[in-house]
Amino acid sequence: MRVILAITLLSFSFSLSAQQFGGNPPSLKWQQINTDTVRVIFPHGMTAQGERVANLVHYLNRYTRSSIGGLEKKVNIVLQNQTLQSNGYVQLGPFRSEFYLTPPPNSLDLGSLNWVDQLAVHEYRHVLQNMNFRQGVSKVFSILGGQLGQAAVTNIAVPNWFWEGDAVVMETALTPQGRGRLPGFFDGFRGLSLAGKHYAYMKIRNGSYVDYVPDHYPLGYMMTTYGREHYGQTFWKDVTSDAVRFRGVFYPLSHSLKKRTGMNVTGFYNAVLKEYQPLWNNYAARPDTTPAQPLLPVAKPVTNYNYVYSAGNNEWVILKNAWNKVPGIYRLNASGEERLLVRPGIVYDDFFSYRNGRVVWAAARFDARWGWKNFSVIRVWDNATGHTKTVSPKGKFFSPDISENGERVIAVATTTEMKYSLQLINTRTAAVEKQLPNPENWYYTYPRFAAGEQAVISAVRNNKGEMALVQQSLATGESTMLTPFSYTVMGIPVVSGDTVYFTSGLKDVNNVYAITLADKKTYEVTDRGNSALHMAVDPAGDSLVFSEFTVKGYKLYHAALNKAGWEPADVSKDGRSAWLQPHFKEGGNILDLTHDSLPVKKYPQFTRPFNFHSWVPSFNDPDYSISLIGENILSTTSTSIGYTYNRNEGSSDIAAGFTFAGWLPVLSVGADYTINRNGLDQNRQRVYWNEATAHVGVSIPLNLSAGLYSRSLSFGSNYNIRHRYLDSKYKGNDLQFLTNTIIFNNQRTKAVQNIYTHFGQYVAVQYNSSVSGLYAEQLYARLDQYLPGLWQNHNLVLQGAYQQRDNAFNYTFTDNFVYARGYNTPLYTSIYKLGANYHLPLVYPDWGFAQILYFNRIRANLFYDYSMANFSRNNVDMNMRYTSAGTELFFDTRIGNALPFTFGVRFSHLFDQDPVDNAQNRVDFIIPIQQLFNY
Numbered sequence: 001m002r003v004i005l006a007i008t009l010l011s012f013s014f015s016l017s018a019q020q021f022g023g024n025p026p027s028l029k030w031q032q033i034n035t036d037t038v039r040v041i042f043p044h045g046m047t048a049q050g051e052r053v054a055n056l057v058h059y060l061n062r063y064t065r066s067s068i069g070g071l072e073k074k075v076n077i078v079l080q081n082q083t084l085q086s087n088g089y090v091q092l093g094p095f096r097s098e099f100y101l102t103p104p105p106n107s108l109d110l111g112s113l114n115w116v117d118q119l120a121v122h123e124y125r126h127v128l129q130n131m132n133f134r135q136g137v138s139k140v141f142s143i144l145g146g147q148l149g150q151a152a153v154t155n156i157a158v159p160n161w162f163w164e165g166d167a168v169v170m171e172t173a174l175t176p177q178g179r180g181r182l183p184g185f186f187d188g189f190r191g192l193s194l195a196g197k198h199y200a201y202m203k204i205r206n207g208s209y210v211d212y213v214p215d216h217y218p219l220g221y222m223m224t225t226y227g228r229e230h231y232g233q234t235f236w237k238d239v240t241s242d243a244v245r246f247r248g249v250f251y252p253l254s255h256s257l258k259k260r261t262g263m264n265v266t267g268f269y270n271a272v273l274k275e276y277q278p279l280w281n282n283y284a285a286r287p288d289t290t291p292a293q294p295l296l297p298v299a300k301p302v303t304n305y306n307y308v309y310s311a312g313n314n315e316w317v318i319l320k321n322a323w324n325k326v327p328g329i330y331r332l333n334a335s336g337e338e339r340l341l342v343r344p345g346i347v348y349d350d351f352f353s354y355r356n357g358r359v360v361w362a363a364a365r366f367d368a369r370w371g372w373k374n375f376s377v378i379r380v381w382d383n384a385t386g387h388t389k390t391v392s393p394k395g396k397f398f399s400p401d402i403s404e405n406g407e408r409v410i411a412v413a414t415t416t417e418m419k420y421s422l423q424l425i426n427t428r429t430a431a432v433e434k435q436l437p438n439p440e441n442w443y444y445t446y447p448r449f450a451a452g453e454q455a456v457i458s459a460v461r462n463n464k465g466e467m468a469l470v471q472q473s474l475a476t477g478e479s480t481m482l483t484p485f486s487y488t489v490m491g492i493p494v495v496s497g498d499t500v501y502f503t504s505g506l507k508d509v510n511n512v513y514a515i516t517l518a519d520k521k522t523y524e525v526t527d528r529g530n531s532a533l534h535m536a537v538d539p540a541g542d543s544l545v546f547s548e549f550t551v552k553g554y555k556l557y558h559a560a561l562n563k564a565g566w567e568p569a570d571v572s573k574d575g576r577s578a579w580l581q582p583h584f585k586e587g588g589n590i591l592d593l594t595h596d597s598l599p600v601k602k603y604p605q606f607t608r609p610f611n612f613h614s615w616v617p618s619f620n621d622p623d624y625s626i627s628l629i630g631e632n633i634l635s636t637t638s639t640s641i642g643y644t645y646n647r648n649e650g651s652s653d654i655a656a657g658f659t660f661a662g663w664l665p666v667l668s669v670g671a672d673y674t675i676n677r678n679g680l681d682q683n684r685q686r687v688y689w690n691e692a693t694a695h696v697g698v699s700i701p702l703n704l705s706a707g708l709y710s711r712s713l714s715f716g717s718n719y720n721i722r723h724r725y726l727d728s729k730y731k732g733n734d735l736q737f738l739t740n741t742i743i744f745n746n747q748r749t750k751a752v753q754n755i756y757t758h759f760g761q762y763v764a765v766q767y768n769s770s771v772s773g774l775y776a777e778q779l780y781a782r783l784d785q786y787l788p789g790l791w792q793n794h795n796l797v798l799q800g801a802y803q804q805r806d807n808a809f810n811y812t813f814t815d816n817f818v819y820a821r822g823y824n825t826p827l828y829t830s831i832y833k834l835g836a837n838y839h840l841p842l843v844y845p846d847w848g849f850a851q852i853l854y855f856n857r858i859r860a861n862l863f864y865d866y867s868m869a870n871f872s873r874n875n876v877d878m879n880m881r882y883t884s885a886g887t888e889l890f891f892d893t894r895i896g897n898a899l900p901f902t903f904g905v906r907f908s909h910l911f912d913q914d915p916v917d918n919a920q921n922r923v924d925f926i927i928p929i930q931q932l933f934n935y
Contacts, residue, residue, distance in 0.1 A: 021635050022661025022701075023372035024082065030634065032603035037061050041603050041633065042079035045417055049079055049101065049116050051598050056120040059593055061128070064170065064586055067233050068125075069132030069241070076633045077123075081416045082373040084348045084364070084396055086110075088119045090126035092147035094613045096633050097123050102414055103461075105349050105398050105445050107489040108184045108503065108510060108533070111177045113465035115443075116418075117591050121174055125167040132237075133158065136245025146614030146628075157243040157252050159205070159265075160898060165220020166236060169228070172221075173584035175591055177465060177487045180221055181580055183505045187531045187549040188214030189222070189273075190280040190509075194529060195551045198273070201266045203846055205897035206854040209323070209753050210844045212302050212551050219269075225582065226272045231261065233585045251851060265851075279579050283508050284529025292528075295545060295556035296336050301753060304553040307492075308536045308545050309354040316536065316545055317341070317354045318556070323752040324792045326708065329359055329381075332556075342381040342388060345708040346749065351446065351492070353401045357383035360402040360409055365394055368702045369664055378409055378425060391427035399446045400425075403453050408433070410456050412444045422447055422456060424474065437477040442470070446492040450517075457482070457500055459490040464591065469493065469502065469515065482515055483522065484572045496537040501525065501544075503532060507575045512546055514566070523566035526559065537561065605662055609637040622647035636662035651676045666716070668697040677724075689733075693722040699741075708748050709760075715742040734773035735811055741766045747786070755839045755859060756795040760786040768813040776811035779804045782818065789838060799835040803828075807873040820865035820882040822908025822924075824916040828869035828880075838862045854894045861888040883911040888926065903927050 029044040038057045042050040057077070076096040086104035090097040103115035111118065133154045134142050142150035172178030179185045192199065192214070199213065207213045227235045239256045242248070248255025254265035263271060295316075296305070303322040311317050314334040321327040328343040329352060344352060344361045352361040359381040367373035378392035378400050391409060400411035409425040413435070420443050424434040438444075442460040450457050450471060460470050466485035472478070482500070491503030491510070501514045506524075510531035515522045526532055528548055535546035544561050547554040574581065612630035627642030637660050644653040657670030671694045678688045699716025718739040726733050747760040762784040770776045780803045787796040803817045807829045819825060820833055841859045848854030867882040890904035906924040913920055 020371040021631075021638065022666060023370055023635060024080075025367075025370045025373065026605065026662055028082070030603040030605060031600050033598045033600055035598070037074060039074065039076045040079065041076060043081055043416070046079055046081055046101075047600055049418065050600070052116055052595060053077060053079065053099070053120050054598055055593060055596055056117065056590070057124050059590055060121065060124045060174075064125075064174070065128065066237075067228075067586060068128045068166070068237055071132045071134060073131045073134075075127045078633060080372050081418070082370070084374050084376060084414075086115070086348075088123045090123050090130060092130055092151040092613075093629075094611055094631055094633060095130065095147055097127060099123065101418060102348075102396070103443055105351065105412070106491075107445060107459070107461070107467060108182065108491050108505065108531075111171075111179060111182055111465070112461045112467045112487070112489050113171075113175055113177050114461075114463055114591065117175070117465070118171060121590070122167045122171050125170045126163065129158075129163060129166065129240075130154070133240065133244040135241055136247075138244040138246075144615070145617075146612075148614035148616060148629075154244055155898065156896060157246065158240055159216075159253065161205070161216040161220035161223060162236070162240065162253070163220070164217045165222070165224040168217060168221045169224050169584065170586070172582060173586045174588065175465070176589050177489075179217070180225065180582055181487075181576070182489060183508055183576070183580065184510050184531050184533075185218055185221070186276075186280070187510075188212065189218055189276065190284075191530055191549050191551045193273075193277040193280045194284055197551060201269045202848045202851065202854055202897065204269070206848065206856060206894045208844065208846050209841075209857050210301055211846070212553065222272050222276060223269065226268075226275060228584065235260070254851075276579070279508075279577065280529075283577070286527075288527075290526040290528055290559055292526075292546075292548075292557035292559035295558045296332070298552055298555070300552075302553045305547055305556045306350070306554055307352055307534050308547060308556060310536045310538050310545075311354070312539055314538070316556070317359070318547075319344075319350060319352060321350075321553075324754065325751050326749050326758075329354075341383070343708055344379070346705060346710070348376060349398055351399050353448075355402050356404050356406065358402050358406045360391075360400045362397045362400055362411065363390075363707070364705075366703045366705050368704060369700070371703065378411060380406070380409075380427060382406070391430050392425045393430060393432065395432075397423070399444075401446075401448050401456075402427075403449055408453075410447050410449060412447060412458075420444060422458070422472065434474070436472055436474070445490075448493050448495050450495055451497055457493050457495055459493060459502065469500065471517075482517070482520055486572045486574075488571055488574065490571075492534060494535055494537065496541060499537075501535055501537065503535070504571060505576075506569065506571055506573075508577050508580060512544070513569055513571065522569045522571055523563075524569040525561070525566060605634060605636060606632075607634075608632050609658075609660075610639045611637075612639065622649075634662075636660060649676070649678055651678070665698045665700050668695075668699075668718075670695050687726065690725040691722055692725075693720060695720040697739075710745075710747045710749065712745045713743070715740075717741075735770055735776065736772040737768055737770040737776060737811075737813075739766065739768050739813075753793045753841070754795075755793060755841065756797065757786050758788040758795070764816075766816065770811070774810040775806065775808050776813065777806040778813045780816055782816075789840065791840070793841050795837075795839040797837040797839065799837070800833070801835075802830075802832045804830040809873070820867040820884050821863060821886065821906065822865075822884040822910050822919075822922040823867075823882050823914050826869045826880060826882065826915070827871050829872045831867060831869040833865060833867040835863065835865045848894075848897075851897055852895070854897065855891060856894065857892040859890050859892065861890065862886075863888065880915065881912050884908045885911070 033040045033050050033054045040050045040054045078098045081101045083100050084102050085100045086102050088099045099119045104110050138150055138153045141153040168179045172180030242256035243253040246252045257268050258264045301323040305318045307319045309317045316332045320330045329341045330338045346364040348364055362376040363379045365375040375394045376397045377390045377394055380391050381388045396414045398412040400409045402409050413421050413423045421438050422436040422444055423432050426433050444458045444460050447456045447458040455471050455473050457471050461467050467490045468485040469482040471480045489505045494501040498517050499514050503510050504513050512525040512532050512535050514525050530549050532546045532548050542561050544559050548557050609632050610630045611632050612628055614629055616627050616629055618625045623644050623646055625642055625644035627640050630639040639658050641656045653672055653674040655672030659668040673692045675690050695718050697718035701714040704711035720737050722735045724733040742765050744763040747757045750757045764782045766780045768778040782801040785798040789795050801818050839861045843858050845855040864885045869880045871878045886908040888904050888906045892902050895901045904926045906926050908922045910920045
């Protein structure tokens with residue numbers, strides 16, 4: 001068996017996944033607040049946010065260590081204000097955190113807290129975790145491998161559910177809200193419990209392609225909360241300390257749980273469910289005050305129906321997101337028939353609005369060069385024409401609603417200074433007609449035109465994170481409070497005549513409520529056992545369709561509207577049970593923390609350009625290497641110094657490289673020295689030599705994504721100078737050459753179960769040519785075409801590749817060609833290959849063993865390769881054919897309940913004998929590797 005193996009230290013992917021290298025334009029001027037605890041780095045104009053983060057971090061560092069540990073290390077926090085993403089992360093390698101400052105519009109998922117405050121509380125908990133996990137074996141690895149060495153070991157020792165669950169606990173302990181108090185946060189586990197499904201711990205940890213499985217956030221919150229309440233506040237500090245010290249070499253965290261509770265991690269998980277499930281089941285078992293019928297039969301696979309609108313004639317418009325199809329907006333009729341209207345494509349929030357045959361949404365747009373700079377535009381699909389058009393300027397818009405005649409859109413707008421407003425947009429001119437006043441800088445969520453379209457109704461968040469329902473006049477801008485401010489979250493309002501319906505987390509489950517505008521009285525409309533999310537009222541006003549969470553996704557239910565039987569409700573009072581009102585010992589509302597003024601200084605973009613942080617090993621047979629790598633905090637510079645041993649030649653290479661991505665072109669420079677290279681000369685005698693190389697390069701990576709397609713284009717050139725130290729009898733030891741590369745990637749978005757995109761292209765062209773010294777030349781081109789297969793999750797992938805090199809054979813460039821499978825590398829001066837691949841899933845096992853390896857999917861690829869090689873030199877012209885067919889079996893797995901890992905085996909039948917060893921059948925062990933070029 002021939003082994004094709006390429007593995008870089010896989011655990012590092014935990015730390016590297018969030019980076020955007022060279023993501024901000026050089027015009028962005030940076031400032032800093034630098035203390036003994038934290039350096040907060042932020043764009044000019046964000047001083048208030050920078051001071052707020054610094055003040056919160058100092059408080060958290062001083063008063064919240066009893067449950068995690070007392071080790072100290074200063075951290076850098078970068079505030080990103082150019083992106084419309086709502087997120088944050090902490091990483092090692094280098095040790096830093098980044099906050100993406102655009103708040104999420106959906107309050108039911110993440111809450112309504114001030115976004116800067118929530119990020120600071122949650123992400124700084126990750127900072128404290130990383131500080132305090134540098135103990136024992138983890139500390140040894142941090143000394144030997146640097147920060148990424150620590151990251152690799154601590155992510156093995158401590159499962160991801162603890163990292164996130166512990167941080168959500170702190171949100172809940174230190175604020176008046178936090179996800180631990182949101183009913184919708186538990187929808188997934190509650191849905192499993194109500195359906196009588198009890199998934200094994202390994203399935204919960206590793207997910208599934210066929211069954212809905214809650215993620216590690218609610219799992220982690222329940223696990224960590226259970227540990228705190230039953231075993232004390234310092235319980236997890238002790239358990240994680242054991243784990244990162246590897247007290248118990250195998251399954252260290254489970255070993256510590258067993259020692260301290262008598263239960264391993266699986267038993268602990270089962271105990272957690274045993275405590276929570278009766279709370280959910282008993283609540284759902286109450287008399288059903290809102291009987292409802294499913295609108296559609298249960299679908300396979302998991303399918304979510306969201307954002308429901310009445311289209312008249314007992315028809316409804318919804319967003320359908322099935323795991324085997326790209327999300328689309330559909331029209332449903334009474335018999336359950338579905339008609340696709342439009343697919344929104346790439347968005348930051350999947351909300352859409354519908355009225356009178358028109359669909360409107362905010363589509364994502366990207367700066368071509370700068371990854372942290374992105375926008376949105378308002379798009380409208382019109383049933384009358386069947387066409388989609390952009391009806392707004394490029395801006396930072398969310399949650400649009402369209403008027404009855406389609407001539408106006410109201411949308412939330414945000415700025416890089418975190419200023420929020422409602423903007424009225426003329427769809428004919430694509431211009432902003434009016435910006436409504438917002439003196440309190442409320443954050444508007446999902447505005448809706450009121451009846452008569454003279455006002456807008458929206459659920460808003462104030463600066464403290466409280467929510468209220470507000471009506472604002474389009475003519476005067478005057479705002480009228482419909483409900484008082486409180487920390488009870490609110491969902492999307494729906495206006496039906498004089499009544500406004502909305503979802504709220506007032507009790508243990510999100511349900512539908514209503515307020516009558518004439519008297520501002522609030523009522524409970526539904527009282528279901530699991531969360532209702534979106535709703536629509538039929539034109540007659542006598543029935544309601546709403547989406548409710550189930551283990552098969554959000555399903556549509558139909559219920560009668562009995563207004564006479566509505567129960568009055570007070571949205572300012574908390575009606576949740578005790579389990580949704582936890583009182584942790586580290587509790588209290590730190591969001592009222594006094595805001596101290598702190599000195600602000602300039603932060604130069606080129607600060608600490610090398611910033612070495614880790615030793616990284618790489619195993620890419622026949623090359624084995626170790627590198628010291630560095631990156632500055634703003635991700636504009638990258639440095640590497642390393643050693644590589646080539647097993648085939650027995651050669652050693654010492655190399656150094658530096659890349660700067662702070663300007664439009666990405667600039668790189670480097671040098672390496674190789675010892676003991678060897679090869680055969682023209683007399684078949686083995687020759688040994690050393691060689692030195694210096695290179696300088698320039699490249700431009702571009703993001704051209706829009707609509708349904710993720711597109712990237714990158715091109716660049718590298719200039720190389722190489723000198724070979726050879727015996728004087730050999731001439732031509734110097735070589736200067738250019739490497740020019742262009743890569744285009746176009747991929748239509750794909751669904752969860754799709755193996756590959758249903759339509760896409762990958763195009764790569766590379767041309768190497770000498771400009772001085774030895775003559776050498778090589779041209780390489782490749783095209784991959786992705787197409788749909790016979791069934792929804794099948795793919796046909798066609799491939800063509802061509803490579804040509806000079807016939808002088810003075811020098812051989814790096815070989816990226818994709819040869820016919822099963823063959824050894826042939827001798828050629830030119831070669832082409834045509835390939836066909838048919839990928840299909842075989843089975844979804846959802847099975848694993850010993851918490852080590854879990855199988856999510858087994859899939860196959862049937863392939864056929866046809867290749868022709870031509871060798872032309874010294875009046876010799878020879879053509880050789882290489883054709884093969886076979887199958888590849890791939891296993892999509894997770895290692896250690898955390899790390900995605902794919903491996904496979906290939907059987908190739910060679911229709912033409914391999915001239916190297918006369919083989920006609922071959923079996924290979926394979927690991928899929930993305931095609932890469934280094935500039």
